[in-house]
Amino acid sequence: MNDGHHELKTGLSFRQVGLFKIDTSEDSIRRRLEDTFHVVMRNLNDTVVSSYLGLSHLTRAGALSHHTAYSKVSFDDHLTVIWDDTYVYCHKSNDHELQRACYSGHKSRHRVKMMSLVFLDGYVLDLIGPFYGKKQ
Incomplete structure (x- = not known):
């Protein structure tokens, strides 16, 4: 996106991440949710954390501000x-x-x-x- 926002895409439907009741085992839903959270966490770490945390994200002038x-x-x-x-x-x-x-x-x-x-x-x-x- 060109407005500076990042979309977190997993490629999974709402049914796949277990947000709606579906007929499957609880372990299967748990595994899919765990996989989805790992994808979201990885994307947040790659996009947000690296841009706003850490010693290298800020210049000396920015730090002095x-x-x-x-x-x-x-x-x-x-x-x-x-x-x-x-x-x-x-x-x-x-x-x-x-x-x-x-x-x-x-x-x-x-x-x-x-x-x-x-x-x-x-x-x-x-x-x-x-x-x-x-x-x-």
Whole structure:
């Protein structure tokens, strides 16, 4: 499309992705939905994430446009980025390996952690992770 928007096409009909009730096994519907979500995730990663996240999507001039009055006074013309982490607590999974990987003995809960690089005006430069609970 020439208006800057991207279409995510899977080539599957609504019946194929299981949005409507069809006579087939639940495993078959689950497999088709899983395949569809993987296609959508891959397309989002290729089109949106690569254009709006990561250190290479922004020039130095573009990065400096995210300076705030505070960062200009405190850090002059130096790029200022905050590196922060966020825990996302999750429910136990039926997938035994995933459940073990997500369990954090430190917090005694299942969780994953994302690391974020953020400019002082709140613009997210990059996200790193997820890091599973066991590896934190």
